[in-house]
Amino acid sequence: MSDSIKFRRFGVMLDCSRNAVMNLPTLKKWIDLTADMGYNTLLLYTEDTYEVDNQPYFGHLRGRYSQKELKEIDDYAFQKGMEVIPCIQTLAHLNAIFRWPQYQKIRDCDDILMAGDETVYALIEDMFSTLKKCFRSRIVNIGMDEAHMLGRGQYQTKNGLRDRSEILVDHLAKVAEIAARQGLEVTMWGDMFFRLASGGDYYVNEVHVSDELKAKIPSNANLIYWDYYSSDKNRYDTQIRLHSAIKEDIWFAGGLWSWTGFAPHNVYSIECTTAALTSCLENNVQNVFLTMWGDNGAECSKFSCLPSLYYSAEYAKGNTDPDAIKKGFEEKYGIPFDSFMLLDLLGTPNEDKVEPFNPDKYIMFSDCFMGIFDSTVRDGDAASYAACAQKLAALQDEPTWGYLFRTMKTLCDVLAIKMDLGVKTRKAYLSGDKKALAALVEDYGKLAEKIDLFYDAFRSQWEKENKPHGFDVQDVRLGGLTRRVLHCQDRLQQYIDGALDRIEELEEPVLDSKGNGPAEATGPVSYNEWKSTVSANVI
Structure with a gap:
């Protein structure tokens, strides 16, 4: 050589x-x-x-x-x-x-x-x-x-x-x-x-x-x-x-x-x-x-x-x-080469050799009620993140690089819940299944907890590698995400209890994120703009 x-x-x-x-x-x-x-x-x-x-x-x-x-x-x-x-x-x-x-x-x-x-x-x-x-x-x-x-x-x-x-x-x-x-x-x-x-x-x-x-x-x-x-x-x-x-x-x-x-x-x-x-x-x-x-x-x-x-x-x-x-x-x-490659989130919808798809970013910030990217979610996608989290967990104590695996593991824990949470919420709401919605209320609470754990790992990674400037943006993004998840949870509970007679966002049709009209389960895409991922409203 x-x-x-x-x-x-x-x-x-x-x-x-x-x-x-x-x-x-x-x-x-x-x-x-x-x-x-x-x-x-x-x-x-x-x-x-x-x-x-x-x-x-x-x-x-x-x-x-x-x-x-x-x-x-x-x-x-x-x-x-x-x-x-x-x-x-x-x-x-x-x-x-x-x-x-x-x-x-x-x-x-x-x-x-x-x-x-x-x-x-x-x-x-x-x-x-x-x-x-x-x-x-x-x-x-x-x-x-x-x-x-x-x-x-x-x-x-x-x-x-x-x-x-x-x-x-x-x-x-x-x-x-x-x-x-x-x-x-x-x-x-x-x-x-x-x-x-x-x-x-x-x-x-x-x-x-x-x-x-x-x-x-x-x-x-x-x-x-x-x-x-x-x-x-x-x-x-x-x-x-x-x-x-x-x-x-x-x-x-x-x-x-x-x-x-x-x-x-x-x-x-x-x-x-x-x-x-x-x-x-x-x-x-x-x-x-x-x-x-x-x-x-x-x-x-x-x-x-x-x-x-x-x-x-x-x-x-x-x-x-x-x-x-x-x-x-x-x-x-x-550390084995293929083990380090798990940071690509191999075995998830992120895995594609033709285009660098990134649901780890757009699903993370996509609103659970608005459903901007729900058209990309397929059956089994959430489970694939749960499986990936288990693989990454085995590497998070590696002496030099473990902190990278810890961050990605906690991210997968978030996505294992959030990937299809909006899809399941809309389906239960439109079918009038308040029992299913009540179960989902608990998932929203778990999601907020998982986001907090990811935040801790991600913040530690950032502070290890970078100057503190710039993380204020992540505080705003991730803090806003947690607040929004809890807000959605609260509104679901109000609807279940009868304090709200409807949730208007969930009555909007799901449209293809690429602008092709009504669509379901099209699979992952590549999209990296936070402000137009988090909401269709003006930021």
Whole structure:
């Protein structure tokens, strides 16, 4: 077996912008862990969660890393032979800063900065000068992705209607110029430039790249082809070729799925990543990293992706024998590979190799009376979570990783009750079976108790790994969930006792969560937006 990574750079990007900002002791543990596997790069994704000179409100109350902390991170990684590359945003994905009045004036719309505004470029200058002081690497990932509404807000009011391609190109030129003055090279997500070349689509199979477009990419800017969604090597081959036609020596970013709720998706991550790495090796892509996003709350522990993290490192060394990889994993970490994979909630509706379904998130927060996701629930789904809880319970005292299994075990305990509670409640109500409803009243009380136990485990996990900032959101979400469950229990009891003559929500028809009208038992889906899961009302 080879011990050498076959890429120039091979790293992991940690998302520290979606409320979970990894604390320093845990981040050092992460550096130790990944350096030992052979990773030589850490990409730290911080939208506004880092201290910037002259910007006291930038990342205020968000758990931002101080400049002292950033230097400590860089020094520690350097001792381990690892380069730390800061990943920031210089166009979109900056919604959190617009909470503060002084940034409203430089907001185009949504989460997008006002391109062309000198105050914006003063802010970006401060960003770069700060990062230059804190990191040895002269590379900065400047983001610039998914700015779909660029130029359609205050920019248009101020400047009139303008071709968004020109806005993007001009803005990139200015950002790259500022970086060059600081002696920095930049990388940027390639989707916006790819859309320009392809007429608006990403992942198309053919695209014509004009010399004029190529000339607009600054010499100190490199493109990143990102793709987390396919296990088809041919797709990666095609997209690497197309992206390379825009700019040579592209970077590639895959994904270890940690961003759809409380549970990881190691199975899906391994399938997609092994196909991607095979393609990168064959197509001589030298700079490769794996993203670990934290969309919509960052509930999932990054360490729960240890199997796919290790598997990917071995694959990047050319070690492709699954049995040998699993054996090496157990020898290194003292726990069987397949046992660790139980964190995927294998054996539940979460288990699917085609798409990372996540009932662990949307059923957790879906209202028992509203039934927004009741159309996905099938007979036996709740029992599968009870069985999964039993398997996870056997691992919750494991010395190093037991806390991860404890969190997922208590989550499964919740879902073993909650998965079909709304379905059973509506069925009993519509049939007028008050005896069945009386039994369900007890289930609501048990559910509230199980949520409290999960909260304790989840809070302990968060406090072990992250700064305290951001857990206030989980307090609101989980506290609100408990309060709502108890409210539903109380209303059921009032109905049984005759104090209420009806429960209007339970008289609403169950509609397919994807908008296809009446439906029953369609099976799990992928949905990760809390505010539109918890209620159909305005939040």
